[in-house]
Amino acid sequence: MTIPPPDGSRDRRIEDTTNLWVIHPASRALLPLALRFGITANMVSFAGLGLGIAAALCFSRWTDPRAVVAGLLLSIGWLIADGLDGMVARATKTASAFGRLLDGLCDHGVFSLIYVALALSIGTLEAWALAIVAGIAHVVQSSLFEGERARFHRRLRGDSGAARPARTGGMLEKRYDDLSRGIDRLAAPFDQALAQNGDPQRFGQEYAMRAVAPMKLMAFESANMRVAAIFLACLAGKPELFWWFEIVPLTLLLACTLFWHRRVEAALVRPPSASPVNT
Template sequence: MTVPAPDGSRDRRIEDPSNLWLIHPLGRRLLPAALRLGVSANAVSMIGLTLGTLAALAYADFERWPMAVLGLVLSVGWLVADGLDGMVARATGTASPLGRLLDGLCDHGVFILIYVALAWRWGTAGGWALAIAAGAAHAVQSSLYEGERARFHRRLKGIAQPRPPRSAGGALLRAYDRLAGIPERLARPFEHHLAEASDPREVGRRYADRAVPAMRLLSLETANVRVLAIFVASLLGDPRIFWWFEIVPLSAIAMIGLAWHRRVEQGLVFSTLSPAADNSARLFVKEQGQ
């Protein structure tokens, strides 16, 4: 059974628990005031960026535990604003490509600032190299997770993804598109299956029921988990703990989650094909026995 979020935008089964019980409830409490004051979604995004910047400044002095706590509190405020801007956009019908771009830039900008603050405070070449490697891993992991989450919610509605057009750019751009498009190509058989289904919504519902565990694992790639990991590493006095957490466990989770998700899709496609294959086999045996 699908349990929609209060605003109908997300399936609660695959949401991070901190979103369900803290971040989004706080955002919904602030929503009426934001609407009453006429605060735009883009303004909320900028407020979030400001809170995230202050969090980075606090983490620049992470060796003092009160500053680490302050960094966590400000980071939670940033996460609330990050959810609230979408609520405002949906409530006012002002969602736009520019708003989504600004929201994404604010999210990435906050993490970049925090990484820089931690690396600057740690003050070694090895720390900077580790921070850069962790940031690169973060970018890949987040891109993969957001793609899988968007795919999940679209399919839940019974909507198949049309085949993307061929890249018309140069050799470098085509190579990038091929690399970035690997998850999409691996997911293509199920997209075709969904597009050909007589009842796409029913197929989407069955798919979602089976894909929930894989998506719950992938939900560990959310910003919320990283915010908590940054705080814990800061309390322990060593930001390298967080960077290695990004590089090793979160990378492994992303790969396992993707493989699990594709396995779910393959199981649904093959289970649909199996009855037809069994019927053909029975017909062949019957004919041979005549």
């Protein structure tokens, strides 16, 4: 059992700034304690879910600034737990497809609870409609974002993705993975080129250098940014602004960065022809 190097599972160039300077350092500080007491990754995930439920209850009292601040602090605790469960899994070599599924479901579950709590507290049909549409947008955005991030990291290692990871979560896990890989067919030409390249690691690193920019911008789709948006909207006394933020700006951001990412791939698969030499 070993403690992995700082942020060893993710490329720091595309990581959310708050993860780099707040969330992951806090998670790493708690890692030795979790290992000492034999706390499993799944236990950490469930603890994070409990913190998220408490945060949802606090945000439901958005008319009280003290409750909103408490909701933010509890949400930060949930995000720290969300980072810690992966660290525990890697340190104990117990990472699994089911654990990843549980982690993802806990994340979506917390946001769903926050949306429901806010809609109940507002109590209008418009609020419920916005909550439902924003919830659907969130699931799609987060799944595609996680899929793109996983694609970036495996390509950086020279992995074309030909071998699918083993499944342990049954049909539910399959549906979750299918959503996160919803644009695989558009990304497939680069993966084919990577598989056929004589030096896939070098080609993967060249790809990563060009893909950092769109992936860094896509980091605004992270849970951290959503928590900040919920906090600010509730503090302003207009929680519905968060739903509009998720439905419109975040959807447009995802569409633009996905397009940018595919353009990076296309430029590497079909590089511009050299200009003819005049004789």
